Amino acid sequence: DSGVTQTPKHLITATGQRVTLRCSPRSGDLSVYWYQQSLDQGLQFLIQYYNGEERAKGNILERFSAQQFPDLHSELNLSSLELGDSALYFCASSVHDRENTGELFFGEGSRLTVL
């Protein structure tokens, strides 16, 4: 158990809909990272938050947004869903701001299926 909790584990929805994925980081970790893993593709970095503020942005679509709340949990919002958004979405947390100064701890992932 990494200590990072993601919900829901599985989600099936239709095109055009909006979903929210939730991540609770390890106790004490200030940084939260969101990654997308599409079928047969590698992990793609989406966005990073540190202590409530956005710190780095990757290849995140404009239809996607995220935030980190005062209690440090984070939510990833995906809207106007398309078939190609079907993927595993991972959240990871670490203590420090830059990933190389702290080990990354991954959640179990949220599997999104868009029909």
Next chain:
Amino acid sequence: KNEVEQSPQNLTAQEGEFITINCSYSVGISALHWLQQHPGGGIVSLFMLSSGKKKHGRLIATINIQEKHSSLHITASHPRDSAVYICAVLPYTGNQFYFGTGTSLTVIP
């Protein structure tokens, strides 16, 4: 263009064999991670390296910064080692890791 290349993409081994997975990258880095992704999808961080070699149980990770290359070795492989192994690098410039597409390992009893 992928900054991180792993080889092989797929690997099947007999239980007990010594296994090597390779990772080459094209940018200057400050750190490299080896991750293990189980069939159920969960990801575990195995090693974080910036130089030299690290060992944990039957797993050994090495990195050669000059050659931009890292290897993950598994000694006395076991079916429970079956997973996808992912290499990730953190460039000097930037704030995020770049990931390889992974090496899928199957260890047969």
